[in-house]
Amino acid sequence: MAQPTVDASARSQRAPDAPGYGPLRFSEVVLRTLHFERLREWYRTVLGVDPYFERTPTAEDLANAIPGLSRAADLRLCFFRVHLDYPYTQVLGIFQVPDLADAPSTTPGLHHLQLRHAALGDLFDRYERLKAAGITPHRTANHGPGTSFYYHDPDGNMVELSAANFATEAEYLAYLASDAYRANPSGLEIDADEYVARYRRGVPQAELVRIGGGAA
Numbered sequence: 222m223a224q225p226t227v228d229a230s231a232r233s234q235r236a237p238d239a240p241g242y243g244p245l246r247f248s249e250v251v252l253r254t255l256h257f258e259r260l261r262e263w264y265r266t267v268l269g270v271d272p273y274f275e276r277t278p279t280a281e282d283l284a285n286a287i288p289g290l291s292r293a294a295d296l297r298l299c300f301f302r303v304h305l306d307y308p309y310t311q312v313l314g315i316f317q318v319p320d321l322a323d324a325p326s327t328t329p330g331l332h333h334l335q336l337r338h339a340a341l342g343d344l345f346d347r348y349e350r351l352k353a354a355g356i357t358p359h360r361t362a363n364h365g366p367g368t369s370f371y372y373h374d375p376d377g378n379m380v381e382l383s384a385a386n387f388a389t390e391a392e393y394l395a396y397l398a399s400d401a402y403r404a405n406p407s408g409l410e411i412d413a414d415e416y417v418a419r420y421r422r423g424v425p426q427a428e429l430v431r432i433g434g435g436a437a
Contacts, residue, residue: 246309249311250334253316257299260375270301272300276298313334335383336382337384341430361410365401386430
């Protein structure tokens, strides 16, 4: 498959490698919870995969726990593999922390995490599968460069499932640099069922995602 053409202006928007350091990618997000089973099952459904690793600490592990440290060996945990491009990995972890208090969503910390699909059709397929399982978004939006469906997990964490609106990287980066995006990074709120139905009826993607009079 031919690779999309990326012009110089698009390349210039990529984060440069820090001098003296190798390239970095985001690799792992770990959520703390009091409610391990319900969070694990929610993400099992949303991600569509089983944890590749799950462990409950033994009595010996707990006896050897080091006060003040939150170590994997001392906690009930599981890891989901979202993507593997070795040596890079993308992993979602869930740690059960027994002394964790149920904190209100207004406390400092994680605002939301985003999981991106390869195409809009993949996002819509997952939306329909999750809806059939009783999991529905609390917000859906066409942001311009991408379309996003927002969910709350059982602990109240916000999970954004998204897909790019453009077929090429150059178009995507150009929109991010546009005055239209700078003026309105939120884009438009959309009705998920109506939006997906238009796609299923064969409305061209460029028309479906267009915001106002310009290409989106």
